[in-house]
Amino acid sequence: MVIADDHVMIRAGLRLVAENADGIEVVGEAADGNEAVALARSERPDVLLLDLAMPVVDGLEAARTLLGDPTPPGIVMLTTFGSDENLDRALRTGVNGFLLKSSPPEHLVEAIRVAAAGDGLIDPAVTMRVIASFVARPVLKPPPGLDALTERERDVLLLMARGLSNREIAGEAGVGEATVRSHVAQILRKLGLRGRLQAVVLAYESGFVRPGEV
Known part of the structure; x- marks a missing residue:
């Protein structure tokens, strides 16, 4: 893996973990x-x-550049929590994960492993911030792909909107992680999305999930 942050001590800490x-x-x-x-x-x-905020070229632009490559790495964005605008923009890029720098070490390790497997992870605090940011927004017209989701896929999308990992969704739904991964892949394919973070944004933005319901 590669670590990108403009602070030497933060890079050293991330490397150590x-x-x-x-x-x-x-x-x-x-x-x-x-x-x-x-x-x-x-x-x-x-x-x-x-890191989301870096000099010269910030993390958001770097992520967009790499995600345009044929085989980009799994990307986990790190932040101390800047503006909601930056959070919103970053969530839409299609990165694999979003983690606070204040998260415990075990969350960082889990995010790395999840991203390496091609999956995604959202810090629960980030999920709450996403929910709050959509409270005052008008609901957009749901994309056609939502109607194509099966009942189980819709259930999985609801759990994704709560910020649950595949392992946690498997526990809630009483199925194996491989089954959950398959459902997530189908959800992303049907909705034309790159990753689960985009799916969470779409779930709230379209009104499929409303703040307070999950």
């Missing part, structure tokens, strides 16, 4: 978005930890 976990190797560090893109393309890591 990552390398103390089994099976995770840090192959490079970047101090801005340009370096992050270059490293991701040269080292081909499975996962890129990407």
